[in-house]
Amino acid sequence: MYCSGEPGNIHHIIGKTNNQPPLVKAENSDFAMVKTGHGKPFKANQPKGVSYTDDGVSFDETALGSAVLNGTMTCTQWED
Numbered sequence: 001m002y003c004s005g006e007p008g009n010i011h012h013i014i015g016k017t018n019n020q021p022p023l024v025k026a027e028n029s030d031f032a033m034v035k036t037g038h039g040k041p042f043k044a045n046q047p048k049g050v051s052y053t054d055d056g057v058s059f060d061e062t063a064l065g066s067a068v069l070n071g072t073m074t075c076t077q078w079e080d
Helices: none
Strands: 002-006 009-017 020-027 031-035 042-045 050-053 056-064 067-074 077-079
Touching: 009 056, 020 067, 031 056, 031 067, 042 056
Parallel strands: 002 077
Antiparallel strands: 002 009, 009 020, 020 031, 031 042, 050 056, 056 067
C-alpha cells in the first residue's frame, strides 16, 4: 500500500499488486476507485462505507460500480 500525506492525515492510499489489476485507490473521503481488470475502473465521489484510521482506510460494503469493497488497507510505504 502506497500512501501520501502523513499518519493521521492520509491524502491518497493506493493498493496494487505488481502494477496490475486489481487496483484500489482512495482520496480522503471524497473519492474511491477500483480497477478489477483491463476495462474502465469503477469510481465514486463521496462513497459510503469508507472510514480512515491514522495509517489506513476501511471499506464496509462500499459500492463502486458492480464492485463491492469490504476490508482494510494499511499504509506500508509513505510518499510526500
